[in-house]
Amino acid sequence: MLPENPAVVTGLVAGSAAVSLLLGRRLIPQLLLLFIFITLATGGRYKWLYIVYKTLPRDLKALYRFIQVNALLWWWETRHFTVAQLFVREVRRHPDKVAFYFEKRQLTFREVDELSNQIAHYFKSQGFRRDDTIALIMESKPEYVCLWLGLSKIGVVAALVNFNLRQGPLVHSIKAANSKGVIVGSELTGAVKEVLGDLSGLPLYQYTEVGSSAQSLLPGAIDLNTALSSASKSPLTDDMAGGSPREKLVYIYTSGTTGLPKAAVVNNLRYMFMVVGVNRMLSISSKDTLYDPLPLYHTAGGMIGVGQALLMGSTVAIRRKFSASNFWTDCIAYKCTVAQYIGEICRYLLSVAEKKEETLHSVRLMFGNGLRPQIWKQFVERFHVAEIGEFYGSTEGNSNLVNIDNTTGAVGFVPRYASSVYPVGLIRVDEDTGEPIRDKSGLCIRCQPGEPGIFVGKINPKKAISDFSGYADKSASEKKIIKDVFAKGDRAFNSGDLLVMDTLGYFYFKDRTGDTFRWRGENVSTSEVEAVISNVVGLKDAVVYGVEIPNLEGRAGMAAIVDQDNSLDLELLLEGIKKNLPPYARPLFIRVLHTLPMTGTFKLKKRDLQVEGFDPNIIRDNLYFMNNTGKFVPLTKELHEDIITGKVRL
Numbered sequence: 222m223l224p225e226n227p228a229v230v231t232g233l234v235a236g237s238a239a240v241s242l243l244l245g246r247r248l249i250p251q252l253l254l255l256f257i258f259i260t261l262a263t264g265g266r267y268k269w270l271y272i273v274y275k276t277l278p279r280d281l282k283a284l285y286r287f288i289q290v291n292a293l294l295w296w297w298e299t300r301h302f303t304v305a306q307l308f309v310r311e312v313r314r315h316p317d318k319v320a321f322y323f324e325k326r327q328l329t330f331r332e333v334d335e336l337s338n339q340i341a342h343y344f345k346s347q348g349f350r351r352d353d354t355i356a357l358i359m360e361s362k363p364e365y366v367c368l369w370l371g372l373s374k375i376g377v378v379a380a381l382v383n384f385n386l387r388q389g390p391l392v393h394s395i396k397a398a399n400s401k402g403v404i405v406g407s408e409l410t411g412a413v414k415e416v417l418g419d420l421s422g423l424p425l426y427q428y429t430e431v432g433s434s435a436q437s438l439l440p441g442a443i444d445l446n447t448a449l450s451s452a453s454k455s456p457l458t459d460d461m462a463g464g465s466p467r468e469k470l471v472y473i474y475t476s477g478t479t480g481l482p483k484a485a486v487v488n489n490l491r492y493m494f495m496v497v498g499v500n501r502m503l504s505i506s507s508k509d510t511l512y513d514p515l516p517l518y519h520t521a522g523g524m525i526g527v528g529q530a531l532l533m534g535s536t537v538a539i540r541r542k543f544s545a546s547n548f549w550t551d552c553i554a555y556k557c558t559v560a561q562y563i564g565e566i567c568r569y570l571l572s573v574a575e576k577k578e579e580t581l582h583s584v585r586l587m588f589g590n591g592l593r594p595q596i597w598k599q600f601v602e603r604f605h606v607a608e609i610g611e612f613y614g615s616t617e618g619n620s621n622l623v624n625i626d627n628t629t630g631a632v633g634f635v636p637r638y639a640s641s642v643y644p645v646g647l648i649r650v651d652e653d654t655g656e657p658i659r660d661k662s663g664l665c666i667r668c669q670p671g672e673p674g675i676f677v678g679k680i681n682p683k684k685a686i687s688d689f690s691g692y693a694d695k696s697a698s699e700k701k702i703i704k705d706v707f708a709k710g711d712r713a714f715n716s717g718d719l720l721v722m723d724t725l726g727y728f729y730f731k732d733r734t735g736d737t738f739r740w741r742g743e744n745v746s747t748s749e750v751e752a753v754i755s756n757v758v759g760l761k762d763a764v765v766y767g768v769e770i771p772n773l774e775g776r777a778g779m780a781a782i783v784d785q786d787n788s789l790d791l792e793l794l795l796e797g798i799k800k801n802l803p804p805y806a807r808p809l810f811i812r813v814l815h816t817l818p819m820t821g822t823f824k825l826k827k828r829d830l831q832v833e834g835f836d837p838n839i840i841r842d843n844l845y846f847m848n849n850t851g852k853f854v855p856l857t858k859e860l861h862e863d864i865i866t867g868k869v870r871l
Contacts, residue, residue, distance in 0.1 A: 265340055272637065276725050279626050280636045286625070287643075289470070289501045291669040294685045295495055303464040303489045305374045308531045309334065310454070319528045321363040322510075322538040322555045324545070325430070328363045330530075336364070339452040339459070340371025343445075346452075349402065351376030351463065352644075358382045358413065359406035361541050362430060366527050368404060373489075375460045378482060379634040380472040381518040385803030387412055390481055390749065392419045398472045398484040398693050403684040404428060404445065407436035414439055459838045463527040463628035466490040472693060473520055473616045481749050484693040485617035494622075494685045495520065495614075496528030502623045503588055503610040505559055512552050512584070512831055514540040521589060526561050535559075536680040545569040549604070552582040560584050563742035564591020566773035567600050572870070574806040580605045584675045588612065591742065593774050594630030594729075604851065613676075613730065617701070619689045619714045620678030632720070644687065647674035647722055655717075655734040665706045673731045677703060677713040689714045708796060722729050737769030737775040739776065745778060752805055754780055757797030758789060762817050765808060766831040778808035781830050783817055791845065792854045799851070809871070810835045810846040811853060835860050 243330060248563040256850035297307065317330035324520055328336075349355065355372060357379045359365045369379035377866055380398035382391070384406075391412060403420060405413045407429045413420070417440065420719075427442040440443060470492050472484040499505070511529050515522030519739070538555040540547075548570055566589070588610030591599065601609060614621035622645075624632025647668035651659040657675070664851045668674035680702070681687035690697025695815070706713040721730040737744050746766040754763045762783040767776025782789060791811070798807050818829055837844050837858050842855035846864070865868045 223316070229847060231700060237248035254449075267640075270727060279634070282561065282638075283502070283634075283636075283668070286502050287506075290494075290498050291686065293497050293501070294490070297467045298490060298685065299773060301465055302493075303373070303461065303466060303468065304470055304528075304531060305337075305370060305461055305464065307493070308370065309461070311531070311534045314534060319536050320364070320532075322536065323363050323864070324541070328364075333363065333367055333370070335375060335454040336367040336449075337371035337453050338456060339449045341369055341374040341457050342455075343374045343448055343452040344402075345457075347402075349375065349377050351658050352378065352469070353402075354380055354400045354401040355402040356379045356380040356382050356398065356399045357404050358384055358391075358409050359404070359428065360384055360408055360476070361515075361539055362406075363539060364428065364430065365406075365517050365684070366523075366539075367532075368428070370531070371680055373464075373470055374457050376464060376468065378469045378471060381474070381480065381523060382476055383518050383803070384409055384412075384516070385805070386482070387803070388415055389753075390417050390801075393481045394474055394484070395420065395423075402426065404718060405431065405439070405442075406430065410436065410439050413458060417441075426762060440471045449736060452727055459565065463488070466493070471523075472519065473523070475744065481746065483697050486690040486692060487616065488690055490685045490690070491690060492524055492528060493532060495524050496532050498523050498621065499588065499610070499612065499623065500529060500533050500687075502625055502645060503586060503608075505529060505533070505535065505586070505618065509558045509567055510536040510538060510556055512538050512540075512548075512557040513556065514543040514548065514551075515561055515563065520614075521561060521563065524616075529559075543569075545573045549576075549579045549582050552584050553578060556581050559586045561586070562587055562589035562592065564589075564593060565742050567592050567596060568774060571596060571600060571603065575603070579603070590614075590632065591739075591774055593772075597629045613718075613720075614869050615716060617691060617714075618716055619687050620676055620716050621686075624727075628727055630729055632730050634725070634727045637726045644681070644707075646677060646707075647699070647720055647728075648677055648703075650675045650719075650734070657706075659705075663705055664708070667707075670720065670722055670724045673719045676716040676718050676720045676728070676733065678712055678716070681708065713850065732802070733767075738778070740767065740775045740777060741803040742775075743803075747807045749780065750780070750808065751804060753797065753801045754782065754794070754808075755757075756786075757794055757801075758782060761789070764817060764827050767828050768831060768834045769811065769871065772867060773871060774821060777810065777871070778806065779810035779830075779835055780808040781812040781813065781814055781817065784813050787817055789813060793849075795847075795853055807847065807848050810856065811847075812840065813843040813845075833860065 302381055312330045314335045317329050320326045320330045321328045357368055373381050380400055384395045386394055402424045404426045407427060414429050418839055425439060425442040426445040428436055428445040429436050466489045468489055469486055470489045471487050473487055474482040475485050477554060501518040511608045512524035515526060517523040526536055528539040536556060543566060567770045586608045587606050590612055590613055600693050609627055610624060611632050612623040624631045624633050635645060640646060648665040649668055650656060651658060660666050671697060678685060701715050703713045703715050711859060715732050719734060721727045721731050722728050733739060737746055750765040763780055765780045770780045833840055835844060837856055844858060845855040848854050
């Protein structure tokens with residue numbers, strides 16, 4: 222009698238399929254005979270056989286593409302290639318091809334290479350050396366890419382700082398990466414000027430965008446445009462030869478689950494994996510032109526999007542800031558065949574009044590993360606997009622998924638019999654603490670289909686797809702690692718996200734754990750917002766959490782503030798929030814309490830408040846809402862109804 226082990230069954234089916242294909246025989250009759258044989262041999266217990274039957278075409282396609290990804294990464298790593306070296310190869314192949322479109326400008330591969338060479342030569346002359354870090358604060362534009370790429374040619378690591386940050390969080394991000402210099406775009410000098418006193422001793426370089434009017438320099442800043450004009454455009458052959466795939470490339474910031482932004486380490490190999498993974502799994506080619514309206518300090522826009530040009534030879538159209546009304550117009554103007562999104566982008570596009578341009582584009586594929594299942598079908602049908610490539614992953618994480626077959630709502634899949642090939646999975650956790658639940662032997666417990674759990678990826682430093690480089694802060698890195706997961710002594714990356722898997726191996730995003738929630742495509746650290754609010758309102762107790770609004774992606778920020786003496790000044794609070802927090806991190810709802818609920822160990826019961834949400838029908842405390850004019854107004858029952866029914870646009 223044949224075993225019910227899924228790996229054995231799958232091996233038989235896949236082997237039969239391969240032999241049939243090689244011998245030129247009909248595949249379907251062969252598989253049907255095998256199914257009947259195994260079904261009879263196992264006494265009718267055919268659950269795994271049914272799963273294989275349903276998923277084999279999907280899995281064979283995924284396996285073929287997965288092999289391509291791993292083979293290419295192996296080839297690059299064994300030849301010690303870096304991102305800069307791979308880009309130079311693309312320059313040699315098509316020097317005059319357009320690498321980047323931007324507004325009314327375009328840069329060829331040759332021009333990007335020459336500008337990045339000038340940047341490398343100049344900063345080398347300034348004394349910067351391999352493994353030094355320079356913070357880069359600039360809006361999205363081609364020069365942004367040239368700057369960090371040029372620095373990488375001499376082994377200098379660029380810290381890609383979120384340009385929305387202000388004051389304390391901005392200073393923290395610069396210092397967290399141990400930056401030895403700061404490059405700022407002239408459009409963001411105001412933000413840097415506010416914190417100059419905290420950056421004393423750091424050389425400051427100011428870059429003015431090509432075609433922009435001259436800007437006055439910040440005190441002590443060096444005019445980078447003038448400095449670069451006399452720098453050499455020649456290749457830095459010796460410096461580039463000294464690089465390696467495992468060498469740090471950039472820092473990309475993530476809020477993680479607690480605290481201020483963390484500088485996640487992205488080495489060359491990690492960058493390559495993210496780029497080639499999406500490229501091969503979604504069949505993007507060098508003939509494609511990709512529309513990238515995402516901020517370039519983001520993993521999605523700055524790595525996966527831009528990387529299609531740098532490593533794979535595609536053309537990328539960069540947009541300074543996302544615009545729903547111009548999205549399809551841009552795609553038509555640049556003749557884009559592929560476009561990127563985050564969940565909110567899709568909703569914004571649907572909210573724009575219909576116009577003929579939205580179906581006259583040539584976009585065949587849109588990929589990203591966060592497209593809600595509730596609007597998936599509507600989005601595809603309205604905009605005539607043939608393929609959606611929803612994926613899941615994090616900047617620093619080693620657990621990534623991708624949906625390659627348009628399954629509505631799925632963030633990707635892993636064949637249920639492929640855990641040894643791609644060691645990721647879901648484990649049970651305590652919903653209140655987020656801690657893994659373990660069995661009698663001390664190991665984590667795998668979730669069954671339909672059971673939500675934390676998504677984890679087994680760490681294997683020898684494999685690019687399973688490595689975890691962590692953060693600049695080593696202690697923060699350790700907090701993301703779970704030990705003794707599937708076997709004694711193993712280690713896994715904790716994504717901090719709750720997912721659920723169905724019987725066919727498809728994964729669906731459910732929620733975030735810890736003290737982080739996602740809003741407008743950004744991760745919001747509740748402890749960071751709590752600290753700002755507490756300082757603004759005179760160190761009163763405050764707790765911040767995310768609340769769900771029907772038909773909106775992510776969670777909106779809500780702050781519960783203790784005001785025992787009725788002294789809370791909402792105007793002062795609003796001023797402090799706007800001054801210290803980027804728009805996506807500002808709480809939309811305020812709840813004023815006399816006391817905060819605590820446990821017996823004096824821990825705030827944030828979950829209780831989160832469950833109650835912002836409904837004035839059940840909450841007796843005073844509630845306020847930040848309306849479209851940017852002011853806090855009383856949250857009445859009527860206003861609450863307008864918010865949850867979508868009459869108030871957010």
